[in-house]
Amino acid sequence: MDTFGLLADGLLAALQAQNLLYALIGVTLGTAVGVLPGIGPALTVALLLPVTYRLDPTGSLIMFAGIYYGGMYGGSTTSILLNTPGESASIVTALEGNKMARKGRGGPALATAAIGSFVAGLIATLALAFVAPWVVKAALAFGPADYFALMVLAFVTVSAAFGDSALRGVTALFIGLGLGVIGIDLQTGQARLAFGIPDLLDGIEVTTLAVALFAIGETLAIASSRTHLKEEVLAVKGSVWMTLDDWKRSWPAWLRGTFIGFPIGAMPAGGAEIGTFFSYAAERKLSRHPEEFGQGAIEGVAGPEAANNASAAGTLVPLLTLGLPTSATAAIMLAGFQQFGLQPGPLLFANNAPLVWSLVASLLVANFMLLVLNLPLIGLWVKLLTIPKPWLYAGILTFATLGTLGANGAMSGRLGPIPFSFELLILLAFGFLGFGLRRFGYPIAPVVIGLILGPLSEQQLRRALAISQGDPSVLIASPIAITLYVIAAMAVLIPLYFRLRGKGAVLQQMASDED
Amino acid sequence: MNKLFLAALMTGALVVPGFAADYTIMAPAAPGGGWDQTARAMQEALQAEGISGNVQVTNVPGAGGTIGLAQFVNQYSGNPEALIVGGYVMVGAILTNASPVSLAEVTPIARLTGESDVIVVPAASELQTVDDLVAMLKADPGSVSWAGGSAGGVDHIAAGLFAKTVGVDPTKVNYIAYSGGGEALAAVLGGQVTVGISGLGEFDAQIQSGDLRALASTGAERLEGSDIPTLSESGVDLVVENWRMVAAAPGLSDEEKAAIDADIEKLVTSATWQGILETNGWQDMYLGGEAFDAQLAADITATEAILKDIGLVQ
Numbered sequence: 001m002d003t004f005g006l007l008a009d010g011l012l013a014a015l016q017a018q019n020l021l022y023a024l025i026g027v028t029l030g031t032a033v034g035v036l037p038g039i040g041p042a043l044t045v046a047l048l049l050p051v052t053y054r055l056d057p058t059g060s061l062i063m064f065a066g067i068y069y070g071g072m073y074g075g076s077t078t079s080i081l082l083n084t085p086g087e088s089a090s091i092v093t094a095l096e097g098n099k100m101a102r103k104g105r106g107g108p109a110l111a112t113a114a115i116g117s118f119v120a121g122l123i124a125t126l127a128l129a130f131v132a133p134w135v136v137k138a139a140l141a142f143g144p145a146d147y148f149a150l151m152v153l154a155f156v157t158v159s160a161a162f163g164d165s166a167l168r169g170v171t172a173l174f175i176g177l178g179l180g181v182i183g184i185d186l187q188t189g190q191a192r193l194a195f196g197i198p199d200l201l202d203g204i205e206v207t208t209l210a211v212a213l214f215a216i217g218e219t220l221a222i223a224s225s226r227t228h229l230k231e232e233v234l235a236v237k238g239s240v241w242m243t244l245d246d247w248k249r250s251w252p253a254w255l256r257g258t259f260i261g262f263p264i265g266a267m268p269a270g271g272a273e274i275g276t277f278f279s280y281a282a283e284r285k286l287s288r289h290p291e292e293f294g295q296g297a298i299e300g301v302a303g304p305e306a307a308n309n310a311s312a313a314g315t316l317v318p319l320l321t322l323g324l325p326t327s328a329t330a331a332i333m334l335a336g337f338q339q340f341g342l343q344p345g346p347l348l349f350a351n352n353a354p355l356v357w358s359l360v361a362s363l364l365v366a367n368f369m370l371l372v373l374n375l376p377l378i379g380l381w382v383k384l385l386t387i388p389k390p391w392l393y394a395g396i397l398t399f400a401t402l403g404t405l406g407a408n409g410a411m412s413g414r415l416g417p418i419p420f421s422f423e424l425l426i427l428l429a430f431g432f433l434g435f436g437l438r439r440f441g442y443p444i445a446p447v448v449i450g451l452i453l454g455p456l457s458e459q460q461l462r463r464a465l466a467i468s469q470g471d472p473s474v475l476i477a478s479p480i481a482i483t484l485y486v487i488a489a490m491a492v493l494i495p496l497y498f499r500l501r502g503k504g505a506v507l508q509q510m511a512s513d514e515d
Numbered sequence: 516m517n518k519l520f521l522a523a524l525m526t527g528a529l530v531v532p533g534f535a536a537d538y539t540i541m542a543p544a545a546p547g548g549g550w551d552q553t554a555r556a557m558q559e560a561l562q563a564e565g566i567s568g569n570v571q572v573t574n575v576p577g578a579g580g581t582i583g584l585a586q587f588v589n590q591y592s593g594n595p596e597a598l599i600v601g602g603y604v605m606v607g608a609i610l611t612n613a614s615p616v617s618l619a620e621v622t623p624i625a626r627l628t629g630e631s632d633v634i635v636v637p638a639a640s641e642l643q644t645v646d647d648l649v650a651m652l653k654a655d656p657g658s659v660s661w662a663g664g665s666a667g668g669v670d671h672i673a674a675g676l677f678a679k680t681v682g683v684d685p686t687k688v689n690y691i692a693y694s695g696g697g698e699a700l701a702a703v704l705g706g707q708v709t710v711g712i713s714g715l716g717e718f719d720a721q722i723q724s725g726d727l728r729a730l731a732s733t734g735a736e737r738l739e740g741s742d743i744p745t746l747s748e749s750g751v752d753l754v755v756e757n758w759r760m761v762a763a764a765p766g767l768s769d770e771e772k773a774a775i776d777a778d779i780e781k782l783v784t785s786a787t788w789q790g791i792l793e794t795n796g797w798q799d800m801y802l803g804g805e806a807f808d809a810q811l812a813a814d815i816t817a818t819e820a821i822l823k824d825i826g827l828v829q
Binding site for chain 2: 139140141142143144184185186187188189190191196198199201202268318322323324325331344348419463466467469
């Protein structure tokens with residue numbers, strides 16, 4: 001049977017009433033866990049695995065797909081409304097999304113996130129169905145040296161998001177890079193900067209840092225200042241829905257986000273966050289309204305949200321074609337496949353074609369269901385902002401604490417006879433750091449970006465050098481790496497050229513503050 | 516009437532714990548990994564077979580299982596209903612992390628499953644046999660890059676022992692650590708490294724599809740129906756097997772330990788458990804009682820020696 005015939009069969013299977021119900025349960029659960037910081041889609045799927053022993057394969061795959069996409073989407077809601085990213089892939093969304101929400105444009109921000117996620121999910125799922133084998137070949141060609149070049153490009157482009165003072169931005173980035181060094185070094189197995197504390201051996205958890213800096217830091221900042229507390233937050237200004245102008249500005253960003261996110265998700269060592277960084281940087285560079293960046297530019301929400309959903313679909317490329325899970329959720333989905341006697345890998349498409357196509361079809365259904373579920377809820381979500389501030393922030397504090405406890409809250413510390421959670425201590429300490437950074441005008445995002453990119457780039461650089469036995473020329477030996485360096489150089493030099501030509505005024509504005 | 520009620524209550528209180536223990540199984544890892552899957556498989560089988568009425572799984576991830584182990588020892592000491600899943604990786608992690616808590620502080624119950632490593636090369640590689648690999652390694656140890664799981668883990672240990680067994684300085688092994696066998700698979704498929712070494716499960720699909728060539732497995736015997744030779748068949752006298760185990764809390768009485776031993780024995784012989792092993796492709800390596808205690812002690816000694824040889828532990 002040809003590809004379209006198989007996909008149609010899959011869709012017919014997925015559209016049965018019972019499967020639609022599973023899809024609905026999946027996206028509802030997924031959205032809920034995405035909203036709560038700390039409880040990720042991985043844990044939810046793991047908890048549901050034993051339940052699905054009794055379901056048929058199609059039904060449970062549909063539910064997993066729903067949770068996966070739902071989780072990716074749900075994280076954006078708290079990012080936008082409460083400046084509290086539910087998971088690391090929606091950190092960037094908070095930058096512009098929360099600014100929009102404070103200006104009464106929370107509705108359009110949530111809508112562009114939802115529709116962008118849908119568009120990206122749709123295109124990326126179709127790409128998964130039709131080009132997966134080629135994408136995976138390209139992704140495998142990426143060696144450590146190429147990944148390192150990609151990280152360099154990320155550092156260079158993301159620095160655009162650092163706000164108006166390069167010094168402050170770079171300072172914040174280096175705090176993140178420094179935190180990234182903590183923990184067991186993967187290459188040698190030696191502990192670095194752990195000070196004999198077992199909880200530090202795995203390094204600083206990205207979500208803990210993000211929740212601490214964004215949510216706890218913000219709560220402390222609000223609590224410490226009278227003016228902040230009285231500052232009026234508009235729940236809704238104008239329409240809850242996107243205007244024509246919003247649509248015009250969003251759709252190119254959705255498409256760009258999709259085309260950035262999908263291939264990066266497909267890379268075995270890519271990761272959803274990195275796609276969102278690139279997308280944000282690209283939107284900021286290409287926007288016709290650069291002055292709005294840092295003040296709530298809709299492209300800055302549309303692009304990264306599309307990118308994180310596209311990369312969620314991208315993650316399934318190595319999972320299905322190689323049996324290679326590149327995220328925690330994918331690892332559990334792999335376990336789910338295996339319980340139905342499916343071995344993802346090069347032979348999957350040949351041996352289990354009907355099931356693969358019903359998975360692809362169920363992703364499409366889940367994606368659609370997500371839109372149906374979320375668009376009507378937007379009006380309800382933005383009402384969150386009308387909650388009086390003391391209550392709202394008390395709630396944020398509670399959720400942040402519970403989420404951290406739930407995810408990593410081992411009661412491993414001991415103060416005399418009283419056990420306590422070390423992770424919670426870290427949360428609090430970084431909360432104060434976040435408060436300090438805000439108080440003195442340092443941007444927050446580069447700290448988190450440093451923590452994510454630092455260890456990745458370090459490992460890739462050292463792998464490249466170890467394989468070449470210390471010969472640095474390996475770093476510029478492949479065409480992929482050279483291309484990436486050229487793009488990075490252009491990203492630095494072209495603005496410099498324009499600035500020399502006297503067009504600096506525009507660019508100055510482009511680099512306007514995030515806060 | 517009151518007395519009757521009281522008596523009923525007391526009988527109930529006495530009878531219920533004897534009927535079935537409500538186990539809490541700690542998986543000292545994040546959801547999704549091997550230990551988590553083992554814990555959840557145990558949960559499924561213990562409940563389905565009626566060995567235990569209600570089984571909870573908790574995840575305490577971190578530092579090769581040592582965070583979970585420390586919490587387990589602190590929190591559950593003397594609790595006869597607490598179990599922890601662990602494995603060979605933990606043995607190495609306790610040493611490399613200088614963990615304050617060791618396996619000596621829990622009550623080992625049984626080894627449950629196991630898996631041998633395989634050494635693979637990309638289909639296009641010049642290396643055809645283990646002999647080719649040995650020759651290349653002897654000529655220039657650094658030129659052979661090995662991709663496997665994290666440093667100090669079973670893959671790294673196997674690579675180090677391989678070098679040592681064929682007479683090459685194990686500190687010269689050019690081991691490239693990836694955060695898991697899966698990422699290592701990508702590196703081997705992409706031709707980024709010379710050989711890959713990790714669990715058979717990581718490479719199996721690609722071996723069958725012909726994208727990878729398996730040079731040897733590190734197990735004691737060939738897997739049933741497999742044409743991958745063992746290392747000893749290829750002239751390298753070495754066996755490395757990764758295993759997973761279950762242990763109970765410290766400070767249990769002999770009767771309490773015997774009860775857990777009996778439950779686990781019922782578990783591993785049950786149809787549900789055997790079915791789970793089959794679907795997951797896990798090898799049954801059940802070993803209980805004193806035989807397991809002795810095996811564990813031997814593994815710890817051997818691991819300590821090789822980690823010192825590689826230079827990971829001082």
